[in-house]
Amino acid sequence: MERDKMNVLDLFSGCGGFSQGFIDAGFNVLLGVDHDQAALKTYKYNHKESDVLEADLSQESIIEEIENKVKSNPIDVVIGGPPCQGFSLTGSRDINDTRNSLYLAVVRAVKRFQPKAFVIENVQGIATLYNGTVKQRIINTFEDMGYNVSVTDKPLLAADYGVPQMRKRMFFIGVKKGYGTFEFPKPTHTPENYVTSEQAIGDLPSRVEELGEEIDSYSSVPLSPYQEVFRGTTDVLHNHVASKHTDKVKWVISQVPEGGNHKDLPQGVGESRKFNEAWTRYHSKKPSKTIDTGHRNHFHYKYNRVPTVRENARLQSFKDDFVFKGTRTQQNRQVGNAVPPLLSFNLASALKDHLEGVAAFKTPPKDSVVN
Numbered sequence: 055m056e057r058d059k060m061n062v063l064d065l066f067s068g069c070g071g072f073s074q075g076f077i078d079a080g081f082n083v084l085l086g087v088d089h090d091q092a093a094l095k096t097y098k099y100n101h102k103e104s105d106v107l108e109a110d111l112s113q114e115s116i117i118e119e120i121e122n123k124v125k126s127n128p129i130d131v132v133i134g135g136p137p138c139q140g141f142s143l144t145g146s147r148d149i150n151d152t153r154n155s156l157y158l159a160v161v162r163a164v165k166r167f168q169p170k171a172f173v174i175e176n177v178q179g180i181a182t183l184y185n186g187t188v189k190q191r192i193i194n195t196f197e198d199m200g201y202n203v204s205v206t207d208k209p210l211l212a213a214d215y216g217v218p219q220m221r222k223r224m225f226f227i228g229v230k231k232g233y234g235t236f237e238f239p240k241p242t243h244t245p246e247n248y249v250t251s252e253q254a255i256g257d258l259p260s261r262v263e264e265l266g267e268e269i270d271s272y273s274s275v276p277l278s279p280y281q282e283v284f285r286g287t288t289d290v291l292h293n294h295v296a297s298k299h300t301d302k303v304k305w306v307i308s309q310v311p312e313g314g315n316h317k318d319l320p321q322g323v324g325e326s327r328k329f330n331e332a333w334t335r336y337h338s339k340k341p342s343k344t345i346d347t348g349h350r351n352h353f354h355y356k357y358n359r360v361p362t363v364r365e366n367a368r369l370q371s372f373k374d375d376f377v378f379k380g381t382r383t384q385q386n387r388q389v390g391n392a393v394p395p396l397l398s399f400n401l402a403s404a405l406k407d408h409l410e411g412v413a414a415f416k417t418p419p420k421d422s423v424v425n
């Protein structure tokens with residue numbers, strides 16, 4: 055039977071940012087696997103066509119459960135963002151001791167399902183971890199399994215692909231030998247036309263006081279092309295609840311200029327937090343800093359509060375119709391952990407073009423056969 059879409063398995067799926075980009079690019083995501091129940095609730099709510107599996111991917115036997123879930127469907131692409139702790143090579147810090155490396159869950163899935171391609175996302179530090187040994191080990195492992203692995207010299211910058219955020223991440227993209235070598239897509243944006251924080255979230259109501267209400271309405275029309283697109287298909291605003299800060303915290307934040315941080319505070323103010331990212335205020339005319347999992351060190355460029363879940367989701371390129379489930383702490387974790395869907399979409403589209411391009415040569419159309 056001809057299939058019109060390629061199937062994807064998403065390991066360490068979280069709430070499904072990585073999956074979302076693949077779905078938008080025209081893939082069929084069969085299954086998302088994670089051990090975080092709240093993240094999977096969000097995943098299922100937003101990806102109604104996909105199944106989910108709550109499982110600990112450090113367990114080798116989980117591959118059987120995955121197989122039961124996907125049944126006899128072929129897996130064309132395995133994607134996965136194993137958490138970076140997975141590379142900490144626990145115990146002796148011996149580079150050869152990879153028993154606890156969570157990325158091995160991706161290795162096992164690729165071995166079992168023999169996909170045409172795989173995509174692994176990780177933090178930028180993976181490139182230099184153990185002097186690059188971990189990066190090379192990942193490449194060698196998959197090359198030995200019959201894949202041509204492409205990695206960029208430098209991490210990809212999300213802002214280069216239209217995401218209003220300076221997030222840097224490494225991607226390993228392998229295609230099965232016989233399917234050529236994947237080339238990373240060229241950036242769609244340059245620093246001159248990066249999408250700014252204001253262009254991303256400037257239309258969202260201030261919510262300076264906590265209302266405790268999860269659903270809200272827009273108070274203005276979209277004010278930028280980005281907002282126009284990223285409102286998605288919803289008329290109500292979800293996950294846009296402001297955090298309450300003490301008067302003292304608000305007073306400290308009020309003294310940080312746009313784009314500034316603790317170094318811009320007068321002496322004696324905000325002394326409790328002095329590390330790199332402390333008291334960082336976004337700049338309205340620049341992309342945001344990397345959205346974290348809710349550390350409460352980053353502040354709105356205009357309001358004296360941390361961004362809401364919805365504002366961070368916008369800065370991560372989630373559309374407003376993507377609703378986050380769980381407590382606010384869990385929602386922030388899901389948003390901060392995610393691969394920006396727009397960055398994922400750019401990679402997924404290029405991978406789809408690549409695989410389809412090769413497939414077209416492998417199976418010539420019937421009417422091109424000359425008798």
Ligand SMILES: C[S@@+](CC[C@H](N)C(=O)[O-])C[C@H]1O[C@@H](n2cnc3c(N)ncnc32)[C@H](O)[C@@H]1O
Nearest residue numbers: 066067068070071072089090110111135392393
């Ligand atoms: C960086 S996040 C992945 C985000 C996801 N790719 C996205 O785009 O939304 C890593 C995920 O790994 C999950 N995780 C960590 N250890 C795990 C384990 N042992 N088994 C299954 N999932 C695990 C976490 O719950 C988290 O959702």
